Amino acid sequence: MNPWVRLMSKNVANICIMLILPLVFIIIWFYLAKSIDNTVILPSPAMVLQLLSHPSENLISMGSLTNNIFISLLRVLAGYILAVMLAIPLGILMGYYAKIFQLFNTFVGLFRPIPPLAWVPLVLAWFGISSFATLTGVERGILFIYLNNIKLSMVFIIFIGAFYPVLTSAIYGVKNVKKTLIDSARVLGASESDIFFKILIPAAKPSIVNGMRIGLGVAWMCLVSAEMLPGSLSGIGYLITHAYTIARTDVVIAGMISIGVVGALMDTLFRIFEEKKFKWQRLIR
Amino acid sequence: MPEPIITINQLSKTYHTERGKEIKAIENFNLQIYVNNFICIVGPSGCGKSTLLRIIAGLDSASSGLVSFQGQPISKPSRDIGMVFQEYSLLPWLTVIDNVALGLEFAKQSRSVRLDVAVSFLKMVGLEDYARAYPYELSGGMQQRVAIARALANNPQVLLMDEPFGALDAHTRILMQKELLAIWEKNMKTIVFVTHSVDEAIYLADTIIVMSSHPGGVKEVIKVNMARPRDRANPIYGQLASQILCMLEEEVTKVK
Structure with a gap:
């Protein structure tokens, strides 16, 4: 057999296996929806598909699915980027210097078990409904609309969610660098900054990127809770809660599916990047 | 008499265990190492080599x-x-070639x-065809050859080797010993080579330092006066080996 044909048929077989469970799930959903026959409790897959197949259509006078997802993405990225910018340098320092680790570990560890949602009352008291627009002083125009949609309270909740996975993986990424690598760099004449930038960071990179991937997932999961906060009038999480109050379960499910798809997509992109960039890491095991 | 390149004078090293117990790893160690010498240090494991x-x-x-x-x-x-x-220490x-140029x-x-120098040292260890490969694509022996090239590319006066062939299979090990001698003869560096293999020490060294254990010190200094390449079948080789093995056995049984 031609190797290309063999590769293709192998891929087709793989895709078939992947599709079995989703198909079974949809069939069961279809029959359940039919027997319940109440679209508030369980709308049929066809209704939800109808919504998903027109993602740029205005829904329950709240804008389209795509528009709401876009606003949600902006919020997640704002909180996530802040978390990454703080957690990576802190994690690297904590991983390398025992004293800095001792200084921060207990303190940071105290906050780790607190679910992001538990911060809501405090965050509201602190930030209210102020947003990036309040911070930057932009008061009109299209930029205002977007900036005003990124509420500080939401960014904080998302920040908390993303911070810990990134921090932990940076700490352990650096801690697990083989001592021989550092020693051998030293005898070759490496300065302290060489050790940092040419040994520690590249060696810890796979672990850090893996933490960033997990952090993005958690940040995305914090979205719905963040968007339930007052001052929110848009976003996919808000769309879901609002649809619930007016008993549009089909919109709720379409929103949930969108969250899942976008999250999985981001995760896959990260994974492809990791596999491409860090081939050496899989192969040295 | 020329000046020694490395002088070790009354060296002691004590560790403290987590329970606060004091462990003497090395006590009162004296050694002078001269330029272009090939020194092998043998000793029972845990003797502080x-x-x-x-x-x-x-x-x-x-x-x-x-x-x-x-x-x-x-x-x-x-x-x-x-x-x-001893462990593979290349950056994965x-x-x-970038490892050698580090x-x-x-x-x-x-x-x-950097690349010019690195290529010339890769040629010396016979791995110029693998310049663009990654360490994980190389066998253990090849990785150690790259590590040797990397150390030599820095043009050191002294090369320290901590059981560099310890993780290799017997056959590869013998090949590597031959290659190391060839490199040493070409470059004339001073080499201090730690091993627990008596055979390896006799094959390589000008001078063998047998270490005592607990605490580590110099037990015996043995000059190996055999022409290179050394023949393992030579009776002097065997006598020397059994003599050193006897000393090591004393050290190991002393502990018990």
Whole structure:
């Protein structure tokens, strides 16, 4: 057999296996929806598909699915980027210097078990409904609309969610660098900054990127809770809660599916990047 | 008599365990190493061989006594003293040639100089065809050859080797010993080679230092006066081996 044909048929077989469970799930959903026959409790897959197949259509006078997802993405990225910018340098320092680790570990560890949602009352008291627009002083125009949609309270909740996975993986990424690598760099004449930038960071990179991937997932999961906060009038999480109050379960499910798809997509992109960039890491095991 | 390149004077190293117990790893160790010598240090495991090498490299500090290089006390690693480790120590995310050029990169040499030098040392260890490969694509013996090339590319005066062939299979090990001697004869560096294999020490060394254990010290200094390449079938080889093995056995049974 031609190797290309063999590769293709192998891929087709793989895709078939992947599709079995989703198909079974949809069939069961279809029959359940039919027997319940109440679209508030369980709308049929066809209704939800109808919504998903027109993602740029205005829904329950709240804008389209795509528009709401876009606003949600902006919020997640704002909180996530802040978390990454703080957690990576802190994690690297904590991983390398025992004293800095001792200084921060207990303190940071105290906050780790607190679910992001538990911060809501405090965050509201602190930030209210102020947003990036309040911070930057932009008061009109299209930029205002977007900036005003990124509420500080939401960014904080998302920040908390993303911070810990990134921090932990940076700490352990650096801690697990083989001592021989550092020693051998030293005898070759490496300065302290060489050790940092040419040994520690590249060696810890796979672990850090893996933490960033997990952090993005958690940040995305914090979205719905963040968007339930007052001052929110848009976003996919808000769309879901609002649809619930007016008993549009089909919109709720379409929103949930969108969250899942976008999250999985981001995760896959990260994974492809990791596999491409860090081939050496899989192969040295 | 020429000046020794490395002088170890009254060296002692004590560790403290987590329970606060004091462990003497090395006590009252004296040794002079001369330029172009090939020294092998043999000793039972745990006798402080590796610790000694790490102190000479400047990676560990002595508890008391003095280790000096060309008359200057050693307090931190320097480019004049290179080291090859037992475990594979190549950076897995760099290609073979970039690994070999690493010391020159730390020395802020230009990329073209780095690559030129690295290629010449890769040729010396016979791996120029693997310049663009990654360490994980190489066998253990090849990786150690790259590590040797990397240490030599830095042009050190002294090369320390901590059981560099310990993880290799017997056949590869013998090949590597031959290659190391060829490299040593071409470059005429001073080599301090730690091993627990008596056979390896006799095959390689001008001078063998047999270490006592608990605490580690110099038990015996043996000059090997056999012409190279040495023939393992030579009766002198066997006599020397059994003599050293006897000394090591004393050290091992002493502990019990």
